[in-house]
Amino acid sequence: MPNGKEVKKMLQGKKAIIIGERDGVASPAIEACLKTVDATPIYSLTQCYV
Amino acid sequence: MSFPVIAATSYVLCHTPQLVRYGSKPAREIGKEGGDDVAARLDAALRPFEDAVGYPPNQVFIGNTAPGCLRGMERPWWKHPIAAASRFSEWGEIMPELEFLGLLKAADQFNVVQLRADLAEASSAALGEHPLPLDLERERITGISPDECQRLATAPGSLPLFLAGDPVPVGCVLIGHDEDTNLVAHILLENLATKASGALAVRHLIERNGIDPASISYVLNCGEEAVGDRYQRGGGSLSKAIAEQVGLLNASGSDTKAFCCAPVHSLVQAAALVQAKVFESVLVVGGGSLAKLGMKFRSHLDKETPILEDVLAGLAILISADDGRGPQIRLDSIGRHRVGSGSSQQAILQDLVRDPLRRIGWRLTDVDLYATEMHNPEVTEPSGSGDVPDRNYRMIASLAVIDGDIARDQIGAFVEERGVPGFSPTQGHIAAAVPMLGHAIRDLEAGRAQRAFFLAKGSLFLGKMTNMSDGMSFAIERRPSKTTDANNA
Amino acid sequence: MDLEDQGLLKRVIDENGTDNVVVILGSPDEESARVYAETVTSGDPSWAGPLAGVSLRLPVYHILEKEMRDEIDPAIYEEHVAMMEMVLDTEEITRAVREVREKGSDLG
Numbered sequence: 102m103p104n105g106k107e108v109k110k111m112l113q114g115k116k117a118i119i120i121g122e123r124d125g126v127a128s129p130a131i132e133a134c135l136k137t138v139d140a141t142p143i144y145s146l147t148q149c150y151v
Numbered sequence: 152m153s154f155p156v157i158a159a160t161s162y163v164l165c166h167t168p169q170l171v172r173y174g175s176k177p178a179r180e181i182g183k184e185g186g187d188d189v190a191a192r193l194d195a196a197l198r199p200f201e202d203a204v205g206y207p208p209n210q211v212f213i214g215n216t217a218p219g220c221l222r223g224m225e226r227p228w229w230k231h232p233i234a235a236a237s238r239f240s241e242w243g244e245i246m247p248e249l250e251f252l253g254l255l256k257a258a259d260q261f262n263v264v265q266l267r268a269d270l271a272e273a274s275s276a277a278l279g280e281h282p283l284p285l286d287l288e289r290e291r292i293t294g295i296s297p298d299e300c301q302r303l304a305t306a307p308g309s310l311p312l313f314l315a316g317d318p319v320p321v322g323c324v325l326i327g328h329d330e331d332t333n334l335v336a337h338i339l340l341e342n343l344a345t346k347a348s349g350a351l352a353v354r355h356l357i358e359r360n361g362i363d364p365a366s367i368s369y370v371l372n373c374g375e376e377a378v379g380d381r382y383q384r385g386g387g388s389l390s391k392a393i394a395e396q397v398g399l400l401n402a403s404g405s406d407t408k409a410f411c412c413a414p415v416h417s418l419v420q421a422a423a424l425v426q427a428k429v430f431e432s433v434l435v436v437g438g439g440s441l442a443k444l445g446m447k448f449r450s451h452l453d454k455e456t457p458i459l460e461d462v463l464a465g466l467a468i469l470i471s472a473d474d475g476r477g478p479q480i481r482l483d484s485i486g487r488h489r490v491g492s493g494s495s496q497q498a499i500l501q502d503l504v505r506d507p508l509r510r511i512g513w514r515l516t517d518v519d520l521y522a523t524e525m526h527n528p529e530v531t532e533p534s535g536s537g538d539v540p541d542r543n544y545r546m547i548a549s550l551a552v553i554d555g556d557i558a559r560d561q562i563g564a565f566v567e568e569r570g571v572p573g574f575s576p577t578q579g580h581i582a583a584a585v586p587m588l589g590h591a592i593r594d595l596e597a598g599r600a601q602r603a604f605f606l607a608k609g610s611l612f613l614g615k616m617t618n619m620s621d622g623m624s625f626a627i628e629r630r631p632s633k634t635t636d637a638n639n640a
Numbered sequence: 641m642d643l644e645d646q647g648l649l650k651r652v653i654d655e656n657g658t659d660n661v662v663v664i665l666g667s668p669d670e671e672s673a674r675v676y677a678e679t680v681t682s683g684d685p686s687w688a689g690p691l692a693g694v695s696l697r698l699p700v701y702h703i704l705e706k707e708m709r710d711e712i713d714p715a716i717y718e719e720h721v722a723m724m725e726m727v728l729d730t731e732e733i734t735r736a737v738r739e740v741r742e743k744g745s746d747l748g
């Protein structure tokens with residue numbers, strides 16, 4: 102299990118591929134979260150299959 | 152306070168298994184390498200009309216069965232049809248493909264739909280037995296010779312039409328213009344399919360409720376198809392085309408474009424027009440989405456279920472001035488997802504549920520019945536999309552937890568008491584809360600419920616103009632009966 | 641995952657490479673979460689799309705996992721995501737994604 106220091110590095114400064122779903126967690130919501138850890142979305146998609 | 156009433160509702164399903172091949176996903180898959188094999192597998196999984204009629208969610212959609220009854224029915228529902236199910240209901244019907252092809256021809260004023268003469272005759276004869284007077288439609292169902300039909304069906308750009316049991320095309324849809332890519336056969340078929348299914352819903356609404364067609368002044372079409380040509384790709388006004396088709400001589404109309412949320416937007420606009428006394432009666436209509444036929448067919452084939460997305464749905468809702476009797480749309484309860492609210496589920500629900508309910512002094516637990524995205528879970532579960540209504544109900548329940556109205560361990564009970572299992576075809580706008588309108592009104596009139604709340608969402612991001620989704624909502628309420636008022640006086 | 645979406649994803653990877661890339665899912669149930677997680681780690685499990693047989697071995701998380709919650713600003717998480725913990729089968733979803741991640745990604 103990663104220790105506290107490693108947890109911090111999981112998202113910080115990463116390039117993020119976001120796959121959200123309209124009736125789950127949509128990608129804009131995930132993007133808002135990633136802004137707080139300085140991760141950059143390189144692909145962001147919200148799926149809707151209905 | 153006086154509000155407009157929901158004067159009537161109608162719901163139809165047009166069973167069109169031979170059109171599934173032209174749904175967006177099937178058409179793309181069949182067009183790829185190995186497509187013949189895909190087409191054969193798809194064809195083998197199509198179900199006959201009797202199965203579509205007996206299918207419990209379809210019986211719920213047209214109003215012969217209450218949605219709550221689905222809880223007691225063994226799953227999978229497609230393996231347990233309702234015995235002696237009727238194709239007709241108080242609200243509409245499930246129509247077989249032969250008859251629908253005739254209505255498709257009748258909806259076409261530009262001779263792009265061609266039917267083989269024997270099929271045209273058979274369709275017209277069948278429609279002659281229909282309980283609704285469809286003579287106007289039948290007059291337009293003409294046919295061509297078998298040789299001409301074969302020639303046209305195989306012409307470049309044509310889409311052949313089929314009927315189960317007939318090895319050769321029974322008709323075709325021709326291209327509408329040699330160069331305009333907005334008038335290709337596929338697009339014309341989609342638009343005519345939504346026109347014909349929407350018109351059928353309106354015919355049921357008018358005939359079954361004894362409504363004078365001349366009393367309808369305005370029509371709002373809430374379907375998601377784009378009607379237009381190369382210079383005005385989404386010009387619209389299928390509303391007026393449908394009004395003409397069913398003989399609403401005093402009406403004009405316009406199309407409401409809001410993705411799946413359009414029916415609720417349309418109802419709000421209709422009610423507002425009536426409330427402002429601009430018009431006495433406004434009709435909201437939505438036909439089926441051919442593009443969505445067979446959308447999840449791959450997963451249905453993999454899981455060995457029949458192709459359940461084989462119906463074009465249609466609905467019609469009439470909004471009229473307060474008659475002192477009908478259930479009212481609470482125009483003071485309208486919720487909208489605002490641009491500035493952000494896209495979290497919580498923000499959406501705040502705009503759609505919490506704020507409107509607070510505005511009219513209701514708690515979440517004051518609502519007896521919620522209507523949300525009502526998609527049939529048997530369609531969505533095989534493809535891994537889960538049970539959409541259940542998830543949306545749980546979102547509303549979670550809001551009640553956050554507000555302190557219920558405890559977290561009461562989420563399941565909240566959903567059980569105030570929600571119902573999904574039953575709607577996955578036809579986009581069709582499933583967005585409005586399939587419950589007829590059922591909710593029944594519950595209100597029978598005193599089984601006092602208050603119902605409808606919320607719908609739209610996935611605007613799919614058009615790549617915005618990343619947002621959308622939502623609209625409204626409440627309806629049981630009117631106190633005159634007897635109750637007198638007793639309480 | 642939809643075939644067209646697989647194609648777009650493959651193009652993004654071709655343009656950006658896999659270094660320093662992380663995948664975050666918002667899938668609403670266990671089955672779809674597992675399928676998407678597998679697609680970006682060991683390849684498309686249905687063997688039908690552009691990512692069939694393509695092992696991207698990307699680290700993949702679901703936004704509801706503890707690792708996400710621990711790192712993201714709590715107020716923003718609360719505003720945008722937290723409610724869905726009550727709505728979705730959080731335990732099943734996060735367990736599925738963790739299993740796939742630990743089996744297939746470079747971090748595993």
